[in-house]
Amino acid sequence: MNFKYLYFVILSISIFSISSYSQEKNISTIRIQGNKKTKTSALQKLTSLKEGNVLDSLQIEEDIKRLKRLPSIAHAYYQVVEKENGYELVYGVEENFTIIPGANVYTTNDDEFAFRLMLSEFNLLGRNITLGGFYQNDIYNSYAAQIRAPFLFGKKFGLAFNFQSLTTEEPVFLENGTADYKYNNTSYELLGLYQFNLRHRIELGLNYFNEDYQYKTGATSPEVPQDFNVDKLLYKLIYEYNNLNFDYQYVSGFRSVLNAQYVISTEDVLPDFFIWWNDFMYFKRVGKKGNWANRLRVGLASNDDTPFAPFAVDNNLNIRGVGNTIDRGTGVIVLNTEYRQTLYEKNWFVLQSNVFVDGGSWRNPGGDFGDFGDSQNFRLYPGVGLRFIHKKIFNAIFRIDYGYGVTDDSTNGFVFGIGQYF
The missing domain is CATH 2.40.160.50 (membrane protein fhac: a member of the omp85/tpsb transporter family)
Structure with a gap:
């Protein structure tokens, strides 16, 4: 067996694995939907995740809990859509009459x-x-x-x-x-x-x-x-x-x-x-x-x-x-x-x-x-x-x-x- 060839194969696999891991998809887009009276910028200010961040389900749940506590929001939910360049994170809200x-x-x-x-x-x-x-x-x-x-x-x-x-x-x-x-x-x-x-x-x-x-x-x-x-x-x-x-x-x-x-x-x-x-x-x-x-x-x-x-x-x-x-x-x-x-x-x-x-x-x-x-x-x-x-x-x-x-x-x-x- 050619040990130099085997070493090259193992090294190549390792580099490919590290490269794939480093290219793990992040959040490419964040959208807020369902709000009519409440300013989108006011809701964005209260969410923790930003575009470019790693997708974190625990942090998303915290954001949803925070939105539900607002007097302007009757209910909140989220959706994650996988795109070619990352994940699209959608926060959905149902507004209260206030x-x-x-x-x-x-x-x-x-x-x-x-x-x-x-x-x-x-x-x-x-x-x-x-x-x-x-x-x-x-x-x-x-x-x-x-x-x-x-x-x-x-x-x-x-x-x-x-x-x-x-x-x-x-x-x-x-x-x-x-x-x-x-x-x-x-x-x-x-x-x-x-x-x-x-x-x-x-x-x-x-x-x-x-x-x-x-x-x-x-x-x-x-x-x-x-x-x-x-x-x-x-x-x-x-x-x-x-x-x-x-x-x-x-x-x-x-x-x-x-x-x-x-x-x-x-x-x-x-x-x-x-x-x-x-x-x-x-x-x-x-x-x-x-x-x-x-x-x-x-x-x-x-x-x-x-x-x-x-x-x-x-x-x-x-x-x-x-x-x-x-x-x-x-x-x-x-x-x-x-x-x-x-x-x-x-x-x-x-x-x-x-x-x-x-x-x-x-x-x-x-x-x-x-x-x-x-x-x-x-x-x-x-x-x-x-x-x-x-x-x-x-x-x-x-x-x-x-x-x-x-x-x-x-x-x-x-x-x-x-x-x-x-």
Whole structure:
């Protein structure tokens, strides 16, 4: 055998194999289809793969998950077509209608009634910018406006600005009884938004606000002024871990949102305080038509013995059916768990049922952690509800829930709103 010839053959095969491997096809073209209102450039900015990159199925799946989370997108998918000079990658999207009116209405068997009317555009200029506001009547009139541009300076960095003038009747719990105050909060907030990657993001900002309390009726105390007006400065941090996956009305995965604030007051009657709370949310698909949803909120604030404690027990925040701000505390533990079942689905419409249990406990102002185990602070409200869902309109979920209290001195009532409760 001619060893020189054999060596030449082996060398030639090796060179050919290396050359073939080095000429592995990359992405030659990326197209986005299905978008009409949303700018193609706005969607391209959010995808990680670029022309010339090696085809990476895991990265494509990450891009699809990111697109599904956008308010402008109802659903997203992809296709890969092999061409002579590489792969053509096609991202397909189904757009949401994003100019959304909304309403929240809540009542109890004590004849309390309040409502909030909202209007928002979630895809302003076709660039996933949110512009919106609300009008609220909860005995008094309130209004607010916001603009949020999470991708203003690229894929990761954006800004948000919020204005609010919120006026309500607030119960203040004194040792000798309850007083009702007319409360107004006028605030201006600026936030910087930064997304590290698909799962981790952060918000940092300042909120300058004024609080005005005016005594109306009820008990009084020489230690608590009947009228006072105070300016405050709030430093805010929000950190979110989000590993949720959406398939129209179904959600699966885990999400955690930490909100931490430090508030500086200009008046001694309302001391500086620190507050934080964390929402842990877990969602699981059950069969083809079921969805199990859970939210655990744990929070603490500076434990000042003040009637103006920051954590409220409220219909629209944590316990469905409990009433409008019936108690306050400096610590909170609340668990909301519910099972959602699709009863009917055809084309764009979905009818979904809901069975839930809301339960929670609060730490009294100036109290200790033993307050969480006090039966007087614990509330448990099971209930049922319905969801009317439009699959092609962002957050177009009209919900009706009825909560019935089973603990001491409980109420019951309906809670209406737009969007899932959590």
